[in-house]
Every structure is written in structure tokens, then in C-alpha cells.
Amino acid sequence: MHTEYRIAHPEGTGTPILCIHGVGASMSSWDRVIEQLPVDRPIVSYDLRGHGGSDKPAGPYSIDDFIGDALALMDDLGIAVFDVAGFSLGGLIAQGLALKAPDRIRRLVLVGTVANRTEEERARVEQRYQELATEGPVAIAQRSVDRWFTPEYIAEHPEVREQTLQRMAELDPAAYTAAYRVLATTDFADRVHEIQAPTLAIAGEGDVGSPPHMSEYIVNAVADGRLVVIPGVKHNMLSVTTDRIAKEITAHVDD
Numbered sequence: 001m002h003t004e005y006r007i008a009h010p011e012g013t014g015t016p017i018l019c020i021h022g023v024g025a026s027m028s029s030w031d032r033v034i035e036q037l038p039v040d041r042p043i044v045s046y047d048l049r050g051h052g053g054s055d056k057p058a059g060p061y062s063i064d065d066f067i068g069d070a071l072a073l074m075d076d077l078g079i080a081v082f083d084v085a086g087f088s089l090g091g092l093i094a095q096g097l098a099l100k101a102p103d104r105i106r107r108l109v110l111v112g113t114v115a116n117r118t119e120e121e122r123a124r125v126e127q128r129y130q131e132l133a134t135e136g137p138v139a140i141a142q143r144s145v146d147r148w149f150t151p152e153y154i155a156e157h158p159e160v161r162e163q164t165l166q167r168m169a170e171l172d173p174a175a176y177t178a179a180y181r182v183l184a185t186t187d188f189a190d191r192v193h194e195i196q197a198p199t200l201a202i203a204g205e206g207d208v209g210s211p212p213h214m215s216e217y218i219v220n221a222v223a224d225g226r227l228v229v230i231p232g233v234k235h236n237m238l239s240v241t242t243d244r245i246a247k248e249i250t251a252h253v254d255d
Contacts, residue, residue: 001049001054001055001057001072002053003046003049003054003055003069003072003073004047004053004054005027005046005073006044006046007043007044008034008037008042008045010042011042012038012040012042013040014038014041015081015082015083016043016082016083017037017041017042017043017044017082017084017085017249017253018044018046018079018083019034019043019044019045019090020070020084020086020087020090020091020093020094021045021047021048021051021088022089022090022112023048023088023089023179023182024051024167024168024171024179025051026047026052027046027047027052028052029087029238029239030238032238032239033238033245033246033249037249038253038254042079044074044082046073048066048090048093049061049065049066049069049175050172050175050176050179051175051179056174056175059174059175060178060181061181061182063092063096065182066093066096066182067096067097070093071097080104081103081104081105081106082105083105083106083253084097084098084107084108084109085109085110085249086111086113087112087113088111088112088113088210088235089183090113091111091113091114092113092114092182092186092188094108094109094110094113095113095115095192095195095218096188098195098196098199099188099191099194102194102195102196102197105197107197107200107252108197108198108200109199109200109202109248109249109252109253110199110202110218111202112202112204112209112210112236112237113210113214113215113218114186114210114214115188115192115217115218116189116214116217117187124209125183125184125209128140128180128184129177129180129181129184132176132180133177137169137173138168138169141164141165141168141169144164144168145161145164145165147234147235148234148236149235149236149240150232150233152232153233153240189221192217192218192221192222195221195222196222196224197222197224198224198252199218199219199225199226200225200249200252201218201219201228202215202237202248203215203216203227203228203229204229204230204233204234204235204237204241205230205232205233206232206233207233207234208234208235212227212229226252228248
């Protein structure tokens, strides 16, 4: 399978960082954060299967597919040990990497990620998946914008709504649905206690799909965890609070 990727600071001699994007996005969603990360480290970003310039094999997909793709990419690049930062679905993939290959993950950063969903939360994400499967990404795009951004942010940045709608209109519907199914059905709650890598979990105070209690659960379960809750934001923290995300990641991987 072809995986599209980029490397910032390829000449860096520090521990590489792998940045994993969320469902329906691409590696470019990390660009503004990467610009502020340490320049002495190679930073790898890539398009998940079914996204961007990577191959879009027929589904269904599994979380193991995504984990395997990430490890294969790092193998191809000759990178044995690395830090990993994952957003949303990328955070689930990052958890899976830390569980499957603990000897390869030095530091773990989870942004707006999922763990220990309640029954009500499982029902809501299952409903969103069913709506996506029957209506398609364009039809549910408006609802997605309102889940990802606060009304105040949309009022200050009205272009965000149109940009998000356009991005979702360009998605491969089958691949997006296959990837969303993985997001909707994966939960490592019963295994996160096995994670040994020092873990930073960052949550948006108003995030509905990945609320702060999920990040709190993770940091309380892992061997070494730290929680950051960013006030006044919903899910899409990579674009809304870029500076803060970059600052927290830098502090975590440099300690």
C-alpha cells in the first residue's frame, strides 16, 4: 500500500516525532503545529489509508490496519524509536502503537482522543456512523462543523464553515465511512493501563465526541500521565489552539 508522507527537519538528530491526523482530514492538519515543534527533530506526518494521497483500499478497515500502516511507514524510513502525537482517530492509532510496539514509542501525545466511552456516548457515535453510512459525508457536514468549533469561533472565522464543508465534499465517501467505523467502534479502555510511555493527553473543555473525562481516564490509567484541558474550545484544537498544542507537545517530548 502507498502511504503519502512528509518529513520536516529530515536532518534533525533528535528523536523523530510521528504526527497522526484525524478521520476525514489529512497530514496538512498538523502543518501549523509542526512549524512550532523543535527543529532538531525529524517530524513525520502522513495521510491515513483512505485519505489524501494515500491509497484508498476497499473497506472494512480495522484499527490494526492503521497501526500496521504507521509501523510500516516508520520501518520504511528506518526509524526504530520515535515519539508519537495523534489527534482524534490518530489518538486511537497512537494508543495502539504504544500497546503493540512499546519498545518503539518513547513519548505519547493524545489530542482529543477516545477512551472509556459511556453507554450514551457509544450510542451517539453509533448514530453518527449510521447517519454517515446512509447520508454520506456532505449531508452530515453542517452538524460536524458545530461539533468541532464553538459558535464564538465560527462567528470570528466564518470561512471555517465553508472550508470544512468543502473538505468533506472532497472525501472519498466509502473510505471515510470505513475509517469512521474504526473511530466509532474502537476503545482501548481495558488496555490503556498497559501503556508504559509517558503520556500527555490534551482535551478541549467543550469537546462532545472526545470529552475531557476520556483524557482523564487515560492519564489516570497509564504508568506516567499528564492531563491538559484547554478551556473554551471543542474538538478541533489543532487549528483553534495551535500555539498551545505545540507548546504542550514540545514540553512533553523535551522533558
